[in-house]
Amino acid sequence: MHRIFLHSIVLLVGLFAATASFADSSTAHDGVPHSAGNAAAAAAVAKRGYIADYDDIFIVKGGPEAKPGMEFKPLEWNWVDKLFYNPMGWINSFTDQLGPEVEQPIDFPHDRHAGDPSKVNPDGKTGDGINCMYCHTFARRSLTSGIPPLRKCIGCHQNIPSVRDTPRIVKLFEYWDAGKPIPWKKVHDLPDYVRFNHERHIQRFVFNQERPYKEVCGYCHGDVASMGVARRVRTLSMGFCVNCHKKNHALDSTFTKAGHGPNDCFMCHK
Amino acid sequence: MSIANLLQNWSRYRDTHPYGGAKPHMGYKWAMAIDMDICTGCNACTVACYAENNLAVVGKEKFLNGKSMHWIRIERYWHDEQDPTDPLQLAAYRASGAGKHFPDQGAHFLPIMCQHCEAAPCETVCPVGATNHTQDGINSQIYNRCVGSRYCNVNCPYKVRYFNWFNYQDPATENAWPEPLNQQLNPDVTVRSKGVMEKCTFCVQRLRAVMVDARTEERLVREGEVQTACQQACLAGAISFGNMLNPDSRVGKQWMEQGVNIALDVQVKNERVGDNTPKRGYRILENLRPYPSVMYLEQVRESAV
Numbered sequence: 001m002h003r004i005f006l007h008s009i010v011l012l013v014g015l016f017a018a019t020a021s022f023a024d025s026s027t028a029h030d031g032v033p034h035s036a037g038n039a040a041a042a043a044a045v046a047k048r049g050y051i052a053d054y055d056d057i058f059i060v061k062g063g064p065e066a067k068p069g070m071e072f073k074p075l076e077w078n079w080v081d082k083l084f085y086n087p088m089g090w091i092n093s094f095t096d097q098l099g100p101e102v103e104q105p106i107d108f109p110h111d112r113h114a115g116d117p118s119k120v121n122p123d124g125k126t127g128d129g130i131n132c133m134y135c136h137t138f139a140r141r142s143l144t145s146g147i148p149p150l151r152k153c154i155g156c157h158q159n160i161p162s163v164r165d166t167p168r169i170v171k172l173f174e175y176w177d178a179g180k181p182i183p184w185k186k187v188h189d190l191p192d193y194v195r196f197n198h199e200r201h202i203q204r205f206v207f208n209q210e211r212p213y214k215e216v217c218g219y220c221h222g223d224v225a226s227m228g229v230a231r232r233v234r235t236l237s238m239g240f241c242v243n244c245h246k247k248n249h250a251l252d253s254t255f256t257k258a259g260h261g262p263n264d265c266f267m268c269h270k
Numbered sequence: 271m272s273i274a275n276l277l278q279n280w281s282r283y284r285d286t287h288p289y290g291g292a293k294p295h296m297g298y299k300w301a302m303a304i305d306m307d308i309c310t311g312c313n314a315c316t317v318a319c320y321a322e323n324n325l326a327v328v329g330k331e332k333f334l335n336g337k338s339m340h341w342i343r344i345e346r347y348w349h350d351e352q353d354p355t356d357p358l359q360l361a362a363y364r365a366s367g368a369g370k371h372f373p374d375q376g377a378h379f380l381p382i383m384c385q386h387c388e389a390a391p392c393e394t395v396c397p398v399g400a401t402n403h404t405q406d407g408i409n410s411q412i413y414n415r416c417v418g419s420r421y422c423n424v425n426c427p428y429k430v431r432y433f434n435w436f437n438y439q440d441p442a443t444e445n446a447w448p449e450p451l452n453q454q455l456n457p458d459v460t461v462r463s464k465g466v467m468e469k470c471t472f473c474v475q476r477l478r479a480v481m482v483d484a485r486t487e488e489r490l491v492r493e494g495e496v497q498t499a500c501q502q503a504c505l506a507g508a509i510s511f512g513n514m515l516n517p518d519s520r521v522g523k524q525w526m527e528q529g530v531n532i533a534l535d536v537q538v539k540n541e542r543v544g545d546n547t548p549k550r551g552y553r554i555l556e557n558l559r560p561y562p563s564v565m566y567l568e569q570v571r572e573s574a575v
Binding site: 191192193195197199200203264265266267269270 | 402404405408410412413414415458459460471474475478482485486
């Protein structure tokens with residue numbers, strides 16, 4: 001009996017040592033130190049922001065634990081920031097926060113299609129709550145999100161006789177009868193030297209972490225469901241991308257592992 | 271750097287691998303092996319690289335002026351006893367053969383591209399940080415970051431960096447891709463403009479495509495899933511490319527078999543592989559300690575057999 005007791009103590013101590021060393025290594029692996037022993041380094045990081053380490057990327061399995069403060073948040077500026085660092089943005093916040101207006105061949109109402117069914121739009125109608133990816137089908141499996149073909153519009157609208165005579169739908173069927181695609185203009189146009197991938201963002205946030213799709217698309221596109229014709233809300237500059245990619249946020253579906261998106265030049269630049 | 275400074279800081283002179291092999295690449299380390307015994311010097315890899323990476327054909331005149339553009343080139347060497355640069359020997363060849371400038375035998379071909387060094391000399395001198403090492407072991411070159419100082423070209427011991435002296439896509443001046451030809455440009459690769467440096471990228475656009483797929487399926491890229499353009503075009507299969515950290519990869523096996531360690535600058539050559547076959551693996555200029563990621567398998571010569 002005595003011997004068994006001793007054995008169990010040894011085992012317990014061993015287990016404790018093993019877990020302690022594991023925790024140490026996992027925090028040391030991260031670029032952001034959490035323990036009190038790295039106070040100087042933590043201060044340096046707090047001063048200079050997150051410092052990319054050699055092996056930050058490709059944390060395939062494992063990594064530091066997610067902390068409560070690490071949740072992913074889209075870029076939000078408070079009024080002090082707007083006043084001192086971005087006065088134009090502060091002034092714009094009183095007037096119109098949307099980007100340049102793009103004139104489309106048909107004024108496509110995003111709010112009518114994807115809007116909240118319980119909310120009344122400015123035109124007096126409610127939204128239909130259609131998923132973004134019902135029309136932008138390629139977003140979850142390709143680099144580009146894709147503009148739906150005219151066939152997709154007609155597929156529904158030939159069965160909706162109530163709006164058949166409204167000006168926009170008449171124009172839509174004019175294109176259909178002429179057998180020509182609608183020449184949509186690009187709103188969110190990235191430079192040609194950038195390789196942006198919709199698939200990875202949608203796969204990670206929508207399908208892996210099961211976040212609401214409107215929130216995920218909204219990180220870059222804003223609240224399109226409340227817009228008529230879509231307009232650019234975010235800057236989509238490199239700083240905008242890096243702002244998220246350098247942050248530590250939850251990586252996997254159980255929110256237990258943290259890390260950040262790829263952070264080296266060749267991942268996006270081509 | 272003065273001599274005094276050099277002597278004073280001699281202890282800080284790095285003579286080992288910068289990470290000492292202790293910090294491995296996470297998941298990926300892209301590497302290459304080229305068997306020069308198989309290479310016939312046919313230049314198919316060079317042509318494939320031109321097609322894949324939107325390289326401009328500069329022409330003979332610019333080439334002779336040192337404004338060449340080819341991310342992979344075939345260097346040609348001759349057997350020790352035959353020196354075509356020697357005017358006396360050259361005269362003898364011309365006299366013996368019917369107008370021959372070079373001997374029939376004894377040529378050795380060395381395909382040379384960016385060696386993607388672990389401790390790349392080009393990276394440390396870039397004033398704007400346009401070239402740096404990625405976590406999967408590629409020496410990256412960001413064209414729109416580059417300001418064209420050409421320091422990297424000066425510091426590259428392999429001379430595999432090429433500078434855009436002209437705007438090759440400009441229809442008014444160079445017009446390297448006249449009207450129907452611009453349709454063949456690869457949309458995944460930037461068409462470089464005047465004033466930037468460029469070099470082999472290990473076909474990074476292909477790597478990123480498969481790495482994204484692998485990431486979605488929560489695995490690493492499998493062996494044989496990706497090929498570089500030169501590897502794909504090589505008729506003889508002299509070029510092998512892959513993830514060296516993958517134990518199934520052909521390139522990893524070749525490096526292992528030849529006993530070439532990426533973190534060593536001098537390879538141990540006195541051991542024998544398997545059935546007493548001499549080891550053939552080496553890396554070009556490895557004594558300069560850039561720790562290149564491309565291994566060459568030297569050609570077995572008739573005199574050695």
